Amino acid sequence: MAIHIALSAAFAFTAAAQTPPAAPTLVEPAAGAALVQPIMLRWNPVVDPDGPIGSYTWQVGTTSTFDVIIAAGFTNQSGDGIPAATRDTVSGLPNGTYFWRVKATQLVGGVVFALDSPWSTVQSFTLVGLGPAPGTPAFTSPANGAQFHVREFFLINWTAVPGAHHYLLEADDEPSFSSPFTLTTDPMQFGTTFRAGWGNAIPNIYYRITAVSADNVRGLPSPILNVSITNAAPVPPPPTPLSPVGGATVSLPFTLKWSETLNPQIAGYDVDIDNEPNFLGTVGVLLVQGVSRSDYMVVPDPQVEGINHFPPGTYFWRVRAVHGDVLGPWSAGASFTVVASPPTPPGLELFSIITEPGSVSGGNSTQARVTLNMPAPAGGALVNLATDFPHAQTPFSVVIPEGKTDATVAPITTIPVPGATVGTVRAAYGMGWQQNSLGLWPILWGIGLSNESVVGGAPVLGTATLLNPAPPGGVQVALVNGDSTVITLPPSVFIPAGGTGATFDVATAPVSIPTRVTIDAGTGFEGYRSPGAGLTLLPPGSPPAAPSLAALTLASATVLGGGGTTGTVTLTAPAPAGGAAVWVCGSMEGQVVTPPCFPPGVIVPAGSISADFPITAPQVNAPHYVLIQATYGTTGGMQAKLLEIDPTPGAPVLFAMGVKPSGLIGGASARGTVELVMPAPAGGGVVTLSSDNPSVVQVPPSIAIAAGNSTNSFTITTSPVSVATGVSINASAGGVTKSAFINLGPDPNAALALTSVTLSVAGVTGGNSVNGTVFLNANAPAGGASVTLATSNLSAARVPPIVLVPAGLGFASFTVTTSPVSANTPVTITGFFGSSTQSANLTVMPSAAPPPTPGTPSLITPAIDATLAQPILFDWTDTANAATYLIQISSSSSFTPLTSSQTVTASQATISGLPAQRLFWRVRATNSAGVAGPFSAARRFTAQAAPPPPPAASLSAVSVAPTSVVGGNSSQGTVTLTSAAPTGGAVVSLSSANP
Known part of the structure; x- marks a missing residue:
């Protein structure tokens, strides 16, 4: 290997791992002891210099050969300086004689990472009583031997027993439950129900449930429950359609209802609606898959296509259950007749349904707000309601009163859930429908x-x-x-x-x-x-x-929307040097109410134990609950407090804006709708509107919302366009701005016309050319299209009289030729085609004057006849209009030949490598146009010989400390050079005699 070093460098040696650690020795229970549960298993710690003991594993077997391991466990090293425990508690075993043993696992690092010790010697003990253990529960469902399909969930229920604090649910693929288990579940259970399901076929799954006391003493496990997971499991009969049936008359929207199947699933039904009784083809009028309830609200335009899929007439429907990976049979078909729905006022539509709040816990109720895009007509507007999951129930409908845009849907009841469960709440009116999510959480x-x-x-x-x-x-x-x-x-x-x-x-x-x-x-x-x-x-x-978070407090547990309060974090000890950055975070459905969550933004100053932070509550229409969380510490230090935000009348704050349609032909009109966070207060509210391209899309400057309403609509007018154009429409109220994008297209039926004349630049120096382009609103027909061009100033710019747009193209290029001018000259280039005229502006500019010739530099250093060591600094005066300088050095005053010649941008240069003799130097400046000024006067100087280069660095020594280590540990090595490493460092190769 090789390493880069400066003068010296460090590296690590890793010695090969040695032998495994010794086996633990057992301490208690004593061999052959007779005991009442719970019992304590204890062993001596293992100490080994090769590394710490990361964990101990213990086993209890029914025989000394441990063919069946009836109980097992482990203790882990839970942090630096916190050793793995050398004891554990056992309970929940039938009376009898058992055998136990322990092994240690040592952490050695490297590729090996961990080494197991041998098992300890085996000792026996005899259990003669259960002690203070709770009773034994029994499974109540499913039946023993039940079969389920792959990915079909099912509920496991058991009896509650006196003295049970919680329960342990275990699963395995063999009935002896010998550790380790092949199958796993979340063993610790609170309550007496568990929702199980498996993603693959398993011939036999065995469950047992054990009650555990508050002191962590286990009772005896229940009798075993055996189920199997197979797609050959029986399929129950199909659901039965309940309504509408027998040709019953309905008007849209309406609800289909059917009987529950055995063991209903979430996303457990498919619904098929057709206009003929035999359900021919893959899809009839509507196929809805993954329905989670035994009812479904049918709307006229389920895919939001602007099409009523259910005009008046006779229809047929059927339903089937989905059992994991297996589809059940379709039910018999049922008929119904759709009649025309009551008419709705033109333009009146359902704009939104908002769950307030959108998440709820513990089976608490919530509510929603449904809004129209404009006030309801005489008699009000009846809005139908539904949810798409069985965990939440809404009223069947709500009426938005005459003249109002809003109605509250309450209560929306929910049930407690063991984990996150998210569904939707739906509302339907006329041809339209809206939905919003509702999240249910454990409390x-x-x-x-x-x-x-x-x-x-x-x-x-x-x-x-x-x-x-x-x-x-x-x-x-x-x-x-x-x-x-x-x-x-x-x-x-x-x-x-x-x-x-x-x-x-x-x-x-x-x-x-x-x-x-x-x-x-x-x-x-x-x-x-x-x-x-x-x-x-x-x-x-x-x-x-070390300090950790001791407490999180709120100055007020309840605040009004739009207001705020203060939170305080308190540490267990003074913050260290530099302060303590405490992570604090709280958000209400995406709106952060605390300082930013990342990076941690609440700082406890060094030496202090607490710090305050602001909490800002957004406006709400119904009570919302926000969890404020904070954490600081090494292994824990997390705290939380619940903040309630209540509604209060306030200035209008914008919640949403929508545009319909969002794409249209230029010249047509659209409708925009704005919505406030809560109904406007007395006196109403105003939302400011704007368009980022008012020449194409026009909106009124503002829209008023009546008191007690939260929405209103406005008309968007547009102008014809020749090319596709996108425009952003903005709405603002209460410091919140929302935008919607509207796309305009050209009218495909419009007559051929010139839409624009463009130039590649807006300004050009006279005498140069400019490229131009003419654009039509469609491709030219056979024979092309001739566009006439004209210029407003022939002396400054000329254009060809006609440019031909070739057939099949919508554009053509041309050249604008300009002449020199003495001053900026505006020119308009105009194109004519039929009745359409378009123009582009061009400025013809005079040529720029050349920069002045630079002056003559004056030499500063070296002085005349100076003798200098190298490198030598040459310095001279700055010269007006200079862009660069040329410095020449020669042994002759005629500067032939040149010893050195360099171009620099500053008025000085440092030069080395000159011969040791008398030399001459001079300088001249050059301007930005490349014109050079006169040379300075020449000046003599004498250059001394350059010093010799330093000797190359070489390896001086290699050392290690310590010079001997126990296998698995490291030693620090150091290499030293004879002198400083050169620029870029030095590479020293290393090798080992025993790698």
Whole structure:
């Protein structure tokens, strides 16, 4: 290998790894001991100079040969200075005699990375009782032996048992559950339901469920549940159409309803609608795939094509269920008759549906706002509503009152979910429909701890935080203690209805070595497990822990939209030198309400323990909840608080703008619609409008929105265009600007016309030529099209009298010939074709005067007859109008021959490599046009011989420290040269006698 060095350089030697570490020795239980569960397994730590022990793995077998491993686990090194634990707890085993062993895994780095020790000696113990274990649950569904299709999800349910704090759900492909398991699930479960599914065929899957107490003591596992995943599984009968059936009369929009299939899926139905009863062809009138509910709202223009796909007449529909990778049979067809819908006023359309808020947690309700593009007519406007997923329900319809543009849809009810679930809420009116997303989330954000590290024995405060206020009945947050021998905490914390969080105490015990403990949390009513929190316990005398985030507080937990409040972050200790950059972030549906999230923008000054930051609340039309998060620390230090933003009357703020149609022929008109964040206050609101090309697209200067409404429409007029043209229309209110793009095209039926005359430049020096082009609005016909050209000033610019646009082309080029002029001369070049005339402007400019001849430089240094060592600095006076200087050096005053000749831009030059003798030098300047001025007077000087170059650097020494190492460790090497390395460094090749 080779390395680049300066005077000296360092490199690392890596010695080959040595032997594996020694096996651990078992400490407890004693060999042959009779025990009541839970039991503690303990072994001695392994110490090896080749590297730290990264983990220990233990196994409990039913025989000394460990043919069936009934329990297994591992402990990990959880950080620098936090060794892997040498103990673990076992429970949940039937009474009987068992055998156990442990091995260590050493981290050695390099390609090998880790080495396992041999297994320890094997010892036995006998379990004679369960101790304080909870009871044994039983599966209630599915039935044992049930079959499901690939990618078909199914619910696993079990009984709740007294004393159960949470449950462990395990899966494997063989019934002995010998570790390690081939199949995996998320084992820790809160609640008594789990949604399972597999992406490939599996002949047999075995499940078992175990109840776990608050003290982490396991009961006996349940009887085994066996299911199989195969696409040969039976398919249930098809759903039954419920309505409309039997030729029932409907008007658009309307809803199809059918019976649920067994084990319905999300995206679990296909709906087929046709205008003939045999459903011939691949697709009839409409095929909707991936429907997640047992109903579907049919709209006249489902693809937004401007086409009513359901004119009055008789139609037929059918439905089938989708079972993962397998399609079920179609139902029998049912008929219905579409009659004309009540007419809607011209131009009146549904503009939007906005979920407010667009995300909700814990089964809480939300609401939506539907808007028209202009006020509703007499009698109001009936808007039909639906959702596309079964987790949320809306009213069937809502009426927007006469003269109004808005109506509130409430309540939109939801159910608790164990994970993120996103669907849409749909609204339909007349020919149009709109939709908006609705996200459902588990309500528990997680837990935070006031310290990430404490000396064992010190108290710690924990906080559980929600994403929404707790629903009626409150939220019970289960807390799972990762190691009850060193920390104590309550089994759960209760957050009452309307609450957003609760605190709990964590008591810690003294430790002799650094010990890492994890606390998990979850909610049973959702079946959700949140991210956990870690706590490091330190022994007495440990160095002070680095600062971490202790608390996040809000000056006010509730603010009004458009207002603000202040947040504060507090550290466990003073910030270090340079301060502490705390990551703080909070956003409401994409609108950041805190300082920017990246890079971390809240700085706790050095020596301080806290810092404030501003929170700015956007305007809202309904209460919104924003999670403010902060983190600072080495392994933890995360906190969160929930901020409520409530609506309040305020100045109008623009929410959205739309243009319809967005593409049209120039000269036609379009309609624009603006919408506010919330209905306009008393006195109404005004939105400012503008076009970035008013010569082509014209809009009124503003549009008024009546009090209590949030939308209104305006007319967009356009001018004819000869080529495709895009124009941006802008709307502004309340400091928010929205833009919409409108594309105009030329009229394809317009008569052939000249659309423009263009020139390659707008100005030219007289005597030069300019390229020009004429453009037509369409390609020229057979024989071409002759465009007549004219110039407004024949003495300055001339053009050919006619330019021919060839057949099949829409343009042609020509040349403008100009003459010299004494002053700037404007010229108009005009083209004529039929009744159309177009022009382009050109300025003919006089030629620029040549720059003056530069003057004569005066020499400064070297002085006359000076004797100088090389390199020599030559200096002279600046000369007016000089762009460059030519310096000449010669042994003769006639400067023949030349010893050196250089061109420089500055009025000095440093020169070396001259012969050691008497020499002459002179300088002259050259202007930007290349015209040279006179030479300066010549001056004598004597150059001394140049000094000899320094000797080349060579290798002086190679050393290593230390000179001996244990295999797997490194040694530092140093190479030293005899002198400084040259420019670019020096390359020293290295080799090893035993690579």
